[in-house]
Amino acid sequence: MASKSPAPHVRPWIASYPEGIDWAVELDIRPVHEQVLAACAKNPSAVALDFLGGTTSFGELASKIIAFAGALQREFGVKKGSRVALMLPNTPFYPIAYYAVLRAGGTVVNCNPLYTVHELSHIAENAGAEVMVTLDLQQIFEKAEKLVQAGHIKSLVVCHFPDALPLVKKILFSVAKRRDLARLKASPIADRISHFHTMVERGEPPTAVVIDAQTDIAVQQYTGGTTGLPKGAQLTHANIAANMSQINHWGCGLFLPPAKIVAVLPFFHIFAMTVCMNVPLCNGTQVVMLPRFELKALLNLLTRTRANVLPAVPTLLNAVARAEGATSEQLASIEVAISGGAALSNEIRAAFGKKSSAILAEGYGLTEASPVVCCAALRVPSKPLSIGLPLPGTDIRFVNLETDTPVGIGEDGEVQVKGAQVMLAYYNEPQATADAFMDGWLRTGDVGHMDEDGYVFLVDRIKDLIISSGFNVYPRTIEEALMAHDAVEEANVIGVPDDYRGEAPIAFVKLRDGASITADELKVFLAERISKIEMPREIIFKDTLPKTLIGKLSKKELREEYAQSTATT
Template sequence: MQTIEDKDAEAARRPWLASYPEGIAWDVEVDVRPVHEQVLAACAKTPDAVALDFLGGKTTFGDMAKAITALAGALQSQFGIGKGSRVALLLPNTPFYPVAYYAVLRAGGIVVNCNPLYTVHELSHIADNAGADLMITLDLKMIFEKAEALVEKGLVKSLVVCRFTDALPPVKRVLFSLAKRKDLADPRRSRIAGKVSHYHELVARNQEPKPVAIDPHADVAVQQYTGGTTGLPKGAMLSHANVAANMSQIDKWGCGLFYPPSKVVAVLPFFHIFAMTVCMNVPLCNGAQVVMLPRFEMKALVDLLKRTRANVLPAVPTLLAALAKADNVKAEGLASLQVAISGGAPLPNEVRAAFSKKSKALLAEGYGLTEASPVVCCAALRVPSKPMSIGLPLPATDIRFVDVDSHQPVGIGENGELQVKGPQVMLGYYENPEANAEAFMDGWLRTGDVGHMDEDGYVFLVDRIKDLIICSGFNVYPRVIEEALAEHPAVDEVNVIGVPDEYRGEAPIAFVKPATGQSATEAELKTFLAAKLNKIEMPREIIFKDALPKTLIGKLSKKELREEYAQLKAKSREQA
C-alpha cells in the first residue's frame, strides 16, 4: 500500500500523472504477446469482418489469416526461414504487406523494412548490413527492378514476387492490365528468373507452418533502419515485446478508438515505423478495418474518406497542411474524421489552426522515434490537450530531461535532452556497439531532441540537438525561427539550417517556399521577424525556393539544404 509520502514522491517524479485523461492509468501491465499471435487471434474471432480495404478490394480477417499461415509455411519449407532469419520487405501499402509481415514473424523470422522509393545504393546498404537472404517485393517495374539489381549484386539470394493486379478489385484489375501494362515487370523473363518465387503459388500450397517458440523479450521481431540523416542508417532491433508493448500502450491511450467500428486510414507507408504500429498493428490486432492507399494523392485520399467513412487518420504535418490548404478539399470531404494523429515531425501551429477550420476532428500531436517502436508521448485522443505540446508520456513510459552539456537532470520548464525508459525501447542497434554506447545514458534512451516539461507534465519540444545552432555562444533553435516565419501569409513552408559564420561561429539561414499567389522580399520578411526574434536569432539570409526537399514520408529535410548551401558557397568562392 502506497503511503502519502510515496504518492508525493511519485507525483514529483512523474508530474504528468495528474494530467492523465479520465479512465487511463499509467501503472498498467502491458501486453507483450507477439503481434502475429494477436492478429491471428483477432482473425479467428471475427473471420468474416473486413480487415483490409485496398482501392475498394476487400480482404476479410479469415482470408488474411489463411494467407498469413500459408505463406509462413512456405517460408519455412522452401526458404528455411526460422528463428533469426532476416526477410526484407520491399513493398508499398497493399494487402501483401501485412500478410508478408505477419507471415515472416509466424515463421520465426525478423522483418527488415525497406523503402521502395530508396535508390539501389541506399537499399544495398540495408540489405548488406541486415544480411537478409530473402526479399518479398512486387511486380511493379519501378520496384521489381531494384530488387532484381540487389540479387544481381549478390546482396539478396532469392525473391518472392507478388502480382500487383491481384490486390485490385476485378474492374480495376482489368483496367490496370490494359492501361498500365507497361508499368508491370515480367519476373518470369527476368535475368534472375531462377531465383524468383511467386507469392500466389506459395500461398496456394496451403502448407501448415511448424510451431516456433518465441521469447518476446529476447527475440527480435523487426530490424528497422533509421533515416540516416547523420550517416548510414542503423538497424534498430525491436523485440517482439517492444513492438507488442507499444501497441498495448497506444491501445490503452486510445480508450477504444482503435476498435470496430473504427476504420483507420493507412496513407502513410507501412514500412515506416509510425504507420507500421499505428496504421497496421494496433487496429488489425483489435479487429478494426484498415483502409489503404499505395501513396498519397489528394483526390484519392478524399475519395477514400467519402467511400469508406474512415474516422481515424494518422498523418504527418505536410499531409495535414496539404488537406487544410487545398481549395478543392471541402469540409464535407473530411466530415467522417473524428481523430487525426500527427507524427513524424513537429506540427506547426498554423497547420493546426488551418486544419481546424476545415475539419472538426480532434487533432492530436504525438512523438516517437524508431528506437522506441515508436511512440513515447501523445496528446489525448478523446479530449483536447495543451496546444503546441506533444502531450504526455504513454502508460508505462518514463521520461526525463537532462542538460545537454552537464548531463544532469533539469527542472520543470528548463530545456534539456529528452530521454526515455519503457518496455517499447529497443534492444539496441544491429552489430553497432559504438552507436549503442552513444544511444543510452545510465539505461535511458537518448532521443537527441531538446525540450522541457511544464508543471502539469506536458512535454514541449524545441529542436534536435544536431540542429542546434550556436551563435556567439548562445543556443539558437531553428524551430523558433521556423515558427515565426510561418506566421507570415507569404510563407508556405520554411526550413532553417545553421552554417559556418566567421564572426558568430554559426549563423541561421532560412529557406522559404512562397505561398501560392503571394510574394515577399527578404527585407520584408526580416522586418516581420524583428518583433518576434532577437538579433542573434535573426536569419543571416533568407533564400526563396520553389520547393523544399522532404524525406520520403513528407518531413522537411535539412540534410539536402546543408549540402546545397555548401555547394553554393564553394562555387561562389571559386568564382571570386
C-alpha cells in the same frame, strides 16, 4: 506482462491523465502475429483491409498469413533469426508478408522502395537478409533485381500488383498499365524469383516456433541515415507489443471496431507500421489503404469509406488544410487526426481546424521506441503546442546538454526515455548502442522541457542546434516565426558556417500560390518575433522544399545543396 508502480512525485504527468487511464496498467506483450491471428479467428467475416475498393476479410488475411509463413519456412528455410526484407508500398501484400515472417520465426527488415540502390544495398548487406519480398512494378522490381545481381540478396518473392486490385481495376490496369509491370521471365535473375501467389496457393501450414517476446527480434528497423549510414534498431516482439498496448490504453477504445483507420502513411515507416497497421488489425479493426498520398485519392477514400481516424504528418495535414478542393463535408467523417513524424506548427493546426472539427492530437516518438513515447489526449483537447503526456508505462526525463545532469520542471534539456517499448540495441553496433543510452535511459537527441502539469514541449533536435556567437539557436523557433506569415506555406532552417558568428541560420521558404514577399520584408516581419541572433543570414525562396517519403521536411538535402552552391561560388 509487466507493470511498474507509479511514483507521482517524479511523474507529474499522471495527474493530467484523462479519466480512466492508468500509468501502471499491465501491458500486453504477446507477439503481434499471435494477436492478429487471434483477432482474425474472433471475427473472420469482418473486413480487415480495404485497398482501392478491394477488400480482404480477417479470415482471408489469416489463411494467407499462415500459408505464406509455411512457404517461407519450407522454400527458404526461414526460422528464428532469419532476416527477411520487405520492399513494398501499402498493399494487402505488406501485412500478409509482415505477419507471415514473424509467424515463421523470422525478423522483418523494412526497406523504403524510394531509396536508391546504394542505400538499399547497405541495409540488405548489414542485415544479412537473404530473401526480399517485393512487387512486380518495374520501378520497384528493378531495384530488387540489382540487389540480387550485386549479391546483397539471394532470392526474391515477387507479388503481382494487379492481384491487389478489385476486379474491374485489375482488368483496366492489365490493359492500360501493362508496361508498368516488370517482365519477370526475361529477368537475368529469373531462376531466383518465386511468385507470392504460387507460394500462398500451396496452403502448407508452418511448423510451430517458440518465441521469447523479451529477447527475440521482430523487426530490425533502419534509422539515422541523416547522420551517417542507417543503423538497425532491434525491436523485440515485446517492444512492439508493449507500444501497441500503451497506445490502446491511451486511445480509450478509439482503435476498436467499428472504427476505420486510414493508412496513407507507408507501413514500412515505424509510425505507420504501429499506428496504421498493428494496432487496428490486432483489435479486429478495418484498415483502409492508399499506396501513396494524393489529395484527390484521400478525399475519395474518406467519402467512400467514412474512415474516422487519420494518422498523418504535418505536411499532409497542411496540404489538406490549404487545398481549395478539400471541403469540410469531405473531412466530416474524421473524428481524430494524429500528427507525428515532425513538429506540428500552430499555423497548420489552425488551418486544419478551419476545415475539420476533428481532435488534432500531436504525438512524439522515435524508431528506437517502437515508436510512440508521448501523445496528446485522443478523446479530449490537450494543451496547444505540446506533444502531450508520456504514455502509460513510459518515463521521461530532461538532461542538461553540458553537465549531463537532470534538470527541473520548465528547464530545457535532452529528452531521455525509459519504457517497455525501448529497443534492445542497434544490430552489430556496440558503440552506437552504448552512445544511445545514458544510465539506462534512451537518448532521443531532442531538446525539450516539461511544464508543471507534466505536458512535454519540444524545442528542437540536438543535431539541428545552431551555435551562433556562443548562443543556442533552435531552427524550429525560426521556422515557427516564418510560418506565422500569411504568405509562407513551408519553411526549413539549417545552420551553416559563418566566419563571424561560427554558425548562422539560413532559411528556405516556399510561398503559398499567388503570394509575393521579398526577403527583406520577411526579415522585418521576423524582427518582431525572434532575436537578432536568431535572424537568418539569408532567406532563400524555393518552389518546393525537399521532404522524406512520409512528408517530413528534410534538412539533409538543403545542407548538401547549400554546401555545393557555396563551393561553386
